[in-house]
Amino acid sequence: MPGYPLTLVYFAAMFNMMDMFGKVKEFQSRMQEAQQSLHGISETGESGAGLVRATVNGLKQVVKLDIDSDLIKPDDKEMLQDLIVAAVNKAMENIEPKIKEHLRKSTEGLMPNIPGFDLGSMM
Secondary structure (H helix, E strand, C coil): CCCCCHHHHHHHHHHHHHHHHHHHHHHHHHHHHHHHHHHHCEEEEEECCCCEEEEEECCCCEEEEEECHHHCCHHHHHHHHHHHHHHHHHHHHHHHHHHHHHHHHHCCCCCCCCCCCCHHHHC
16 A cells, blocks of 8 residues: 555554454354254155155254055055155255255355355355
8 A cells, every 4th residue: 555654554454354354253153043043944855655754954853754644554664664764865855955045145245155165064
């Protein structure tokens, strides 16, 4: 900065660093709030043409499991287990985009758009 005293240049640089640290702190705070509110979003996966439905929340916890009563037969135990696993896996797959969008919205405007920087991987 030509024409400005060195102390003014130093002060301006320190102010910019403090501003950046403030943004990082705000980003951390908003990310923590966003992660804590992930229990409020959910997604359901189904298998067996809807006979088994599993619902997971944004924390990737199974919160509900619906099994059609026609499937509850002792002879069909293995098939039922496979359908449950398939429904849970589908719900987990379905929740990923919602988690990423939730975190993106919660921290919008705080961090620059960095190619390859995935907020969903911070979980």
